[in-house]
Amino acid sequence: MSERIVFADGTVFQCPEQPKAPVQPYPDRKREWKKLTVCAELALVKEKFVDGAVYFHEWDSLVLDEEGQESQETIRRELSAYSIAGDLVDTRDGNITVYMGKPTELEETQAALDTLLLLELGDLEI
Numbered sequence: 001m002s003e004r005i006v007f008a009d010g011t012v013f014q015c016p017e018q019p020k021a022p023v024q025p026y027p028d029r030k031r032e033w034k035k036l037t038v039c040a041e042l043a044l045v046k047e048k049f050v051d052g053a054v055y056f057h058e059w060d061s062l063v064l065d066e067e068g069q070e071s072q073e074t075i076r077r078e079l080s081a082y083s084i085a086g087d088l089v090d091t092r093d094g095n096i097t098v099y100m101g102k103p104t105e106l107e108e109t110q111a112a113l114d115t116l117l118l119l120e121l122g123d124l125e126i
Helices: 042-050 105-121
Strands: 003-007 012-014 023-026 032-037 055-064 070-078 084-090 095-101
Touching: 012 032, 042 084, 042 095
Parallel strands: none
Antiparallel strands: 003 012, 003 055, 023 032, 032 095, 055 070, 084 095
C-alpha cells in the first residue's frame, strides 16, 4: 500500500516502494533519529524538512469489518517529535533520505528555561 510523509501545510511526499520500511529508527548515542526515505526533488526536501517541522507518516491499510468486507483505512502517525533537521542524502535514484532527530533532554530543559526567562523579563506573552 502507499506510504507518504504529510506536512501540516498539506505538502505530501510519496515514499518509494521498497523492501525496507521508508520510516526507520536510526541508532545514535547522542540523539534519537528517524531515517525517512521520500521520492522528491532535493530543493523541496530542503525546504520542508527543517527544525520544528510538523509532519506525519501516513499509509493505507486494508481492514475487514465484522461481515468480512474489505475496506481501506488510512493510518497516521505523528512524527513532529523528531523536530531537528539532520542530513539529507540524495541517493541518485529519485529518492532522498532524510534524518530527523528528537531533542535531547538537555535541549528540552534549556528551551524551557529560556522560555521562563523570557516570560520573567516580559519579552514573551502567553
